[in-house]
Amino acid sequence: xxxxxxxxxxxxxxxxxxxxxxxxxxxxxxxxxxxxxxxxxxxxxxxxxxxxxxxxxxxxxxxxxxxxxxxxxxxxxxxxxxxxxxxxxxxxxxxxxxxxxxxxxx
Amino acid sequence: xxxxxxxxxxxxxxxxxxxxxxxxxxxxxxxxxxxxxxxxxxxxxxxxxxxxxxxxxxxxxxxxxxxxxxxxxxxxxxxxxxxxxxxxxxxxxxxxxxxxxxxxxx
DNA sequence: TTGACATACTATGTCTGTCGTGGTATTATG
DNA sequence: CATAATACCACGACAGACATAGTATGTCAA
Numbered sequence: 001x002x003x004x005x006x007x008x009x010x011x012x013x014x015x016x017x018x019x020x021x022x023x024x025x026x027x028x029x030x031x032x033x034x035x036x037x038x039x040x041x042x043x044x045x046x047x048x049x050x051x052x053x054x055x056x057x058x059x060x061x062x063x064x065x066x067x068x069x070x071x072x073x074x075x076x077x078x079x080x081x082x083x084x085x086x087x088x089x090x091x092x093x094x095x096x097x098x099x100x101x102x103x104x105x106x
Numbered sequence: 107x108x109x110x111x112x113x114x115x116x117x118x119x120x121x122x123x124x125x126x127x128x129x130x131x132x133x134x135x136x137x138x139x140x141x142x143x144x145x146x147x148x149x150x151x152x153x154x155x156x157x158x159x160x161x162x163x164x165x166x167x168x169x170x171x172x173x174x175x176x177x178x179x180x181x182x183x184x185x186x187x188x189x190x191x192x193x194x195x196x197x198x199x200x201x202x203x204x205x206x207x208x209x210x211x212x
Numbered sequence: 213t214t215g216a217c218a219t220a221c222t223a224t225g226t227c228t229g230t231c232g233t234g235g236t237a238t239t240a241t242g
Numbered sequence: 243c244a245t246a247a248t249a250c251c252a253c254g255a256c257a258g259a260c261a262t263a264g265t266a267t268g269t270c271a272a
């Protein structure tokens with residue numbers, strides 16, 4: 001289990017990755033992050049939902065209401081800006097890896 | 107130039123890497139980080155000095171006074187706990203890379 | 213039928229690391 | 243003599259992660 005502090009600044013990227021594969025909602029995004037990381041990372045609920053709010057405020061995702069089995073859901077869809085931002089973060093990540101690797105002894 | 111927010115949580119590790127190669131002081135550590143990262147990352151002064159304070163408070167480094175050409179310097183030396191912590195962070199970094207990579211499209 | 217658990221989300225406040233701003237003081241250099 | 247480089251520190255602001263707590267519905271076994 002990795003600490004969240006390392007991840008800081010990449011929660012948004014993880015979420016954008018999920019929604020780039022198809023519209024999703026908070027609870028499902030949470031599960032997918034756990035699955036994709038093979039149980040190595042579980043995003044805290046409050047972290048996730050506040051990230052979703054932030055992403056929408058920044059125009060990287062848009063939301064719409066949905067209902068499934070009588071339960072309300074808020075679905076999120078990635079925007080063009082969101083896709084562009086995601087790509088930027090991916091490129092940035094590659095550079096970040098190279099930099100931090102220089103300070104790591106394996 | 108990578109943003110500092112990504113690096114958050116790894117400034118301590120970078121500093122420990124420097125001092126693990128030999129005692130050093132703030133100003134020099136700053137320069138070495140810039141050099142090692144090949145100008146991709148410049149740690150802000152306040153970030154660096156507050157990290158040094160934190161690391162010492164946590165027992166990962168110890169300090170001693172030095173003078174060079176009439177200027178005072180505060181040298182830092184890594185402790186056993188610091189070395190152990192550094193190793194932990196290196197292992198953690200390897201895992202973190204693997205996890206985040208799963209959310210990145212190259 | 214009831215109680216536990218999963219689903220789905222929100223509100224509020226705290227903590228910590230990063231950073232902006234600004235300051236002190238000495239030495240080197242053109 | 244001014245400017246840059248060296249060497250460091252205080253203070254406050256800010257944002258993201260998180261703890262805690264709460265609302266509300268659906269499912270399923272005993």
